[in-house]
Amino acid sequence: MKASVRAQGIKFIGKSRGGLGASEEHGKRLDEASQRRIITKPHSINWSKAGDGRGLDLVDAFRIHKKEFGAVERAKAELGTHMIVNISPEWLAEIGDVHDPYNERIEKLIIEAKNWAESWQGKGAVFATRFDLDEKGSGVVDIFSAPVRAQGRRNGKKVMTVSPSMAKRELTRSTGEKTSGAAMQTSWSAWAQKRLDPRFERGLRKSETGRTHIHAEIYAKVAEAAKAKALKTAKKIEKEAYENARQITQETQERAEVIQIEVGALKSQIIAQEANLAHREAKIDQKLAEAKTIQAENRKARVEKITGWIEKDKHVQSARDELAMGKAALKNTKMEANKHLEAAKSKEITADEKIRQALNDINRAEERIDFYQQREKRAQEKLYKTEDEFELSKRRVQILETELNDEKYAHKETKTALSTFKAFFEFLKSTLKSLFPSQYEIIKTEVNTKWKTHPENPEREIEKPTYEPRSGFSP
Numbered sequence: 001m002k003a004s005v006r007a008q009g010i011k012f013i014g015k016s017r018g019g020l021g022a023s024e025e026h027g028k029r030l031d032e033a034s035q036r037r038i039i040t041k042p043h044s045i046n047w048s049k050a051g052d053g054r055g056l057d058l059v060d061a062f063r064i065h066k067k068e069f070g071a072v073e074r075a076k077a078e079l080g081t082h083m084i085v086n087i088s089p090e091w092l093a094e095i096g097d098v099h100d101p102y103n104e105r106i107e108k109l110i111i112e113a114k115n116w117a118e119s120w121q122g123k124g125a126v127f128a129t130r131f132d133l134d135e136k137g138s139g140v141v142d143i144f145s146a147p148v149r150a151q152g153r154r155n156g157k158k159v160m161t162v163s164p165s166m167a168k169r170e171l172t173r174s175t176g177e178k179t180s181g182a183a184m185q186t187s188w189s190a191w192a193q194k195r196l197d198p199r200f201e202r203g204l205r206k207s208e209t210g211r212t213h214i215h216a217e218i219y220a221k222v223a224e225a226a227k228a229k230a231l232k233t234a235k236k237i238e239k240e241a242y243e244n245a246r247q248i249t250q251e252t253q254e255r256a257e258v259i260q261i262e263v264g265a266l267k268s269q270i271i272a273q274e275a276n277l278a279h280r281e282a283k284i285d286q287k288l289a290e291a292k293t294i295q296a297e298n299r300k301a302r303v304e305k306i307t308g309w310i311e312k313d314k315h316v317q318s319a320r321d322e323l324a325m326g327k328a329a330l331k332n333t334k335m336e337a338n339k340h341l342e343a344a345k346s347k348e349i350t351a352d353e354k355i356r357q358a359l360n361d362i363n364r365a366e367e368r369i370d371f372y373q374q375r376e377k378r379a380q381e382k383l384y385k386t387e388d389e390f391e392l393s394k395r396r397v398q399i400l401e402t403e404l405n406d407e408k409y410a411h412k413e414t415k416t417a418l419s420t421f422k423a424f425f426e427f428l429k430s431t432l433k434s435l436f437p438s439q440y441e442i443i444k445t446e447v448n449t450k451w452k453t454h455p456e457n458p459e460r461e462i463e464k465p466t467y468e469p470r471s472g473f474s475p
Contacts, residue, residue, distance in 0.1 A: 001088040003192035003200040005184045009078040009164065010144070013059055023082055023144070024058040027130050038134040045101055045110060048128035048144075058128050058144055065127035069148045071160040080127075080146035081164045085113040085188060089139035091197060098138035106131060108196065113141040116191040120171045121147035121164075176398065201384060241362065248358045259347045263340075270337040277330040284323045 008018075015021035025031045029042040046055030049064045062080065066072075073079060087109060089098045096103040114126050128144040147167035150158045168180035177183040182205065189202035433440045453460050 001091055001197070001199050001201065002086075002203050003088075003189040003196075004086045004203045005188045006084045006086075007181065007184060008082050010080040010082055010146075011078060013062075013079070020058050020062060020079065020144075023142075024056060027056045027058070027142070029134075037136070039136050040099075040134045043101075043133045045106065045131040045133065046129065050128075055128065055130065061127045061144075062146060065124075065146055066162065068124070069160055071146075071148045071162050073162050074151075077162075078164050079162060080144060081121075081168075083117060083143040083145065083184070085116070085141045085143055087139045087192060087196070087200065089137065091200075092139055099133045101133060109139070110141055112191065112195045113143055115195075116188055117143050117145050119191070120174070120187065121145050121167045122149075125167070176395070204387070245358060245362070249355065252352075252355050255347070266337055266340045270334065273330065273333045273337075277326055280326050281323065284320075284326075 010020050010023070011018040013020050015025060022031070026034050027044065027046065029035065029038060044056075048055045048057060048061035049068070050057040050061040054060065092098045092103060092105050092109070095105055098106075100106070110129055110131050114129055118125050125147040126143055126145045130142040132140065132142075145164075146162045147164055148160050149163045149166045151161040151163065151166075153159055168183070171187060172178075172180050172183040175183040175186050177186055185202055185205075189200060192200040432443060436443065451457055451460075
């Protein structure tokens, strides 16, 4: 989540662009731009020094503000600053509607935005605040301020004067930034992290992104066009995916119908073969019955007609063999039919697997999209972390450069002091030589002798104690 701020100077009281009166008309929804932005009945949370119920009377509030401080304006100087303090509206949406005046975070945001402005402009510098609830966006607090500073005049007197520029210079020096805009960005993001939510971060610097500010209305049109284009592309992709899935489903259904027809044909063939086998078995049974009848009638004449009976028996055996062959053929036909049925079932299972595979491919594609979104998020977080480390390194370099400059300055002062001392010493020598020409060498010798053993001389000679041997001992 981001915290940012934009600021523009209030140049005069009038209602034309850049004037305080124009901001007042915008807050009261009397100008054309505000009418284009609002989406509901005009409504805002506002406050000003003009008093209760007059939070949108900016001109009167500014005059009361000046009277309160006893301040004057400087000719051709800005009268104040209009700051647009932003935070990500997602933070407000975490506990309620971003347009609900009873959302506790909206109230907290307004209070902290005002406290932040007065933390570097001075207590009481803000003379009006406004949080719009009738626009499409949210998370924006309009702060109107006029910092007052004591400024000297030619007659030596200190006069309380409205001076936004002095307040901006003070903030720029305290943050170490190069411009007041960058200083306000850094200061507000740090304030929001400490007072609102530690998740807030400073936006990317203009020097890094190369972006230029785009007016809110132009940006809204471009954003809506981009959103419509993205929505159209998403619908197209969704339609293509649906068509592909529908085509696969249709092909699978058609193939299943063909398989069902083939299975039906095989069943019909099996039924026909079974009927044929039943007919042949009935025929064989009929022949057996006829043979038995003949055998019963001719039992008495079995001996006489044995040859004919044998012939009859051969026919019976042949019929039995034919029955066995028919049964074997029936068994083979049933086995072939079962094979065809299993093959048909296998084809039907394959079609079901293709459908499941198509659905799995769609799920994997969705998981792939989620994976790349998570990857992009992690890359963005790593980028933010790298930017913070880069900012920390820059600050450390600035501190080291400051310490180096201090060391250079101290070295320069030491060198200057040494040069001054050398000049003084040469002057002292020449003065002594001129005052005591005959005694100069004696004085010089005496000074050098004493300096050799002086405690302040880093190259002094330490006197060795005289060695006195004890009595009765010879070295």
